[in-house]
Amino acid sequence: MNVEALLAKRVRDLRKAHGHTLDDLAEASGVSRSTISLIERQEISPTAVVLNKLADALGVTMATLFSDESEGRTEEPLARRAQQQTWKDPATGYLRRHVSPVGFASPLELVEVSFPPGESVTFDNVTRHVATHQQVWVLEGEMAISVGETVWHLKEGDCLAMVLDQQIVFRNPGRRHARYALALTTVPMTQRITK
Template identity: 70%
Template sequence: MNIDALIANRVRDLRKVRGYTLDELAESSGVSRSMISLIERQETSPTAAVLAKLADALNVTLATLFSDESGSAAAEPLARLSQQHVWKDPASGYVRRHVSPGGYASPIELVEVIFPPGKSVAFENVMRSLVTHQQVWMLEGEMEVTLGDRTWQLQTGDCLAMVLDQPLVFRNSSRKQARYAVALTTRPTNSRKA
């Protein structure tokens, strides 16, 4: 299954499991009904910012939208490189590899990102339904990471731990691509969305 088909199926399946119509998901996420419909029909490749809004409204992590959880009874604890889903953000050009085994019950998700020079991506929405802890480990290059009003300049080997409770921006203002690993874990908030 290609990555656009996987994303389309995950968004549609999660929407239906939660009993949302297209209009209800649009209202909850701030993503237009027509955009959600295009995503579900594989007629557009959504940006990372759009997927983050949909993930929050569906009460899942962004990584969940890239995970192939086709309902197999015994998920394998090993994800071979050839089985890891790779996606390219059409807005920034960053390439995201979902490293963790899909469907395997683990509190940790791992992602590898290759970020082009001179690009940035902003996640403006704050996860309302999940508390997400994330660590970014710079493997090559450098990145600027802004969480709320605080900014860090990461160099090769640096690791930044964050709670994603404010808008988040990744920026590569250098002339070389950056590569980093992301480890994240989530738990539900105490309050429930209306």
């Protein structure tokens, strides 16, 4: 299944599993009903910002939208590079590769991102339905990451830990692509770890 078809299926399946109509999900996410419908019918490619809003309203991480639950759980702990799903954000051109084995029961997810120079993505979800902890490890290039009012300038080898509970802005201020790894995990709200 290609990534666009997978995203369409996952959004639709998760929406229905929660008992949401298109209008319900639109109200909860701030994404228009028509946009959600177009995504579910594979008529548009959603941006990272839209996917983040939908994931939050559905109570899952964005990475969950890229996992094919129809494959079921597996005991295979290996994800070969050729099997790892990639997705390109139509708004910025950033390329996201889901590194973790799909379906393997693990509280940790790994993602690799190649981020074009001069581009930025803003994730506005301040109130999240799940507590997501994330670390960004810059492998090549540089990134400026704003967490709320604080801006962190990361160079190769730097790693930033954050809780996704406020506005986050990813920006590549450099002249070449930046490449970084994301490690993320969710914690039930009752077990939320403080910053």
